[in-house]
Every structure is written in structure tokens, then in C-alpha cells.
Amino acid sequence: MSGSSTRSRDLALTATFAAFIAVLGLVPAFSPFGFAVPITLQSLGIMLVGAVLGPRHGASAVLFFLFLVALGLPLLAGGRGGLGVFTGPSAGYLVGFPISAAVIGYLIYRHSAPYNLPYALAAIIFGGIVVLYLIGVPVTAWRADISLRAAIVGSGVFIVGDLIKAVLAAIIAGAVHRADPRLLPRRRG
Template sequence: MPAGSGTFRRVKSRDLAYVALFAAIVAVLGLLPPVNVPGFPVPITAQTLGVMLAGSVLGAKRGGLALLVFLALVAMGAPLLSGGRGGLSVFAGPTAGYLYSWPIAAFVIGLLTQLFWRRFNLAWALVANLIGGILVIYAIGIPFTSLFGDVPLWASFTGSLTFIPGDVVKAVVASLVAVAVRRAYPVIELPSRRATAS
């Protein structure tokens, strides 16, 4: 057995545990009831907080993978979305674009977090969560709501503005958690310069 194989297995097992944990966190956030917006087919949910947490705590690959695992469970029929929804039908409805955006958003948040890692603080964490957790999600979700919800694109855009105050609060919460985790128990481990050079 190669000398480093035991360490490799431990790292992989730990990564899988983190991915499963954050997929579960997104699922638990789905237990909070959705808030319906009058005249708009997409409800306000707490689950985008889980998307932001996955990216900013786990990094790009593991954060994105956690959301892919979550969506795979939803596709298999697990009622993990807010309001107890699940199954393939949710991937063709008005909220579909927001769901598709989650793994991408977590990946972008994680990538920005890793880029800012050497000087990572609350301000940088907030930048990462605002870009990935709001701009990316809206950029994908709004056109899909227009397409599948039979809503004009402009109405889909203006309707989504209702989400912004809550999403900014989620971004702040995720950023505070990410900074606290980095100080107490950093999950993201970047390669050292010596290891990168070798």
C-alpha cells in the first residue's frame, strides 16, 4: 500500500462527510415554510442561506458538490425543498432556474472565497456571497421564471427584487459564519506555496 494512501482515504472521507453535512443543512432549512409573494410564482425560502454557507465554508468543489447531491435527492423524489416539494416536476417549473443556479452559485462563492483566502475577512466574505449568492442566482433564476412561469422578463426581474432584502441578510449571516469557521476550524485548506512549487 502506498505510504500516503491512508491519508488520502481520510481526506476523501472527510470531504464526503462535509458534502453530506451541507446537503443536509440545505434540507433542514427547507423545513422553514416558504413565504409566497403575491402575483409572483417563486416563494421566498431560507434554502439559499444553505447555498451561501456551502460555498463560503467548503470552497468551490465541495460546496458545488453538496448542492448537486441535494438536487439529486430532490430529483429522486425526496420532499426536501421548502414546502415539502420534490420530484422531477420541480425542475421544469417557475422555480427551476433558481434550483439550477444553486450548485453554480455555491461553486462561485467558494471560488471567490478561495481567491480571497489569504486576506479573508467579513468584507471579502460578503463580496463573495453577494456575487455568488445573489447575482449568479438571479441571473439564472429570472429568465427561467419568465420562461416556465409565463411571466414577462421585466415582470420576472421586478418581482425578484422582493427577495433582495432577505438575501442580503442571508449573505451577511453566511459571511459571519464563514469568518468564524475560518478562525476556529478552517475547512478550506489551500496548498502551501512549497507544495505548489514542488
């Protein structure tokens, strides 16, 4: 593939996955037990974008999505958008989204082709849950004016759902990589 067509493909994939994350925001969010951060499907999109596009393009797709949110487009679950969402209790998760996608992408792309489901699942759990929670939970505590302990306990309601999303993301990413093996770099040597 020529450099121009590769760049065009990368741009199209970045825009498509940003739109995919936005579409997942159409599924209504809910806040269990009145917790300040809603449960959404958009974290599934973050996991998938990193696993499919890799660190650079995955993070770019998420940053493009967040740029559109910052402009005021109501793309977050519940029809939220605008700069105000970056100051609320879920701000840490939003900031963590591109980092999470980059970590997932880095780990999966570092392993190279062929796609390895157990390894990918571990990478998605680490980047999409551990890394995201390390950023999101402390910011939730700060912005919701609750103790870090309360934020950690409150975030526990998300674990099972996020593990299910991680499994789905690993399976779907595997299907995508089988359909287009050119997405993953080949091992050298």
C-alpha cells in the same frame, strides 16, 4: 492528514452540508404577492456551503441535495420534491444553486486564508445573489409565462432578504473558518 482520511472528511462535509440545506427547507416558504417563486431559507444554505466548502465540494453538496430532490424526496421548502420542480418557475434557481455555490467557493478560496469578512461578503453577494438571479430570473419569466421585466420586478422583493442572508452567511462562514482554519487554503509565497 492522509489521503483516505481527507476524502472521508470531504465526503462527510459534503453529506452534512447537503443535509443542512434540506433542514433549511423545513422552515415554511411563502410567496409574497403571489409571486411564482417562494422565499425560502435554502438560499442561505447555498451561500454557506460555497463559502465553507469551496467550489468543488460546495457544488458537490448542492448537486447531491438536488439529486435527492429529483428522486422525489420532499426536501425543498414546502415539502416539494421530484422531477416536476425542475420544470416550474423556480427551476432556474435550482439549476443555479450549484453554480452559485461554486462561484462563491471559487472567489473565497481564491483569496485564501485568512478569511476576510468584507471580501467574503462581496463574494457571497456576487455568487449568491447576482449569479443566481442571472440564471433564475429569466427561467422564472419563461416558466411562469411572464415578461422578463415582470420577473425582474417580482424578484425585487427577494433582494433585502437575500442581502440579510448574505451577511449571515459571511459571518457564519467566518466563524467556521476560524474554528477549522484547514478548510481554507493557505496563500503561497
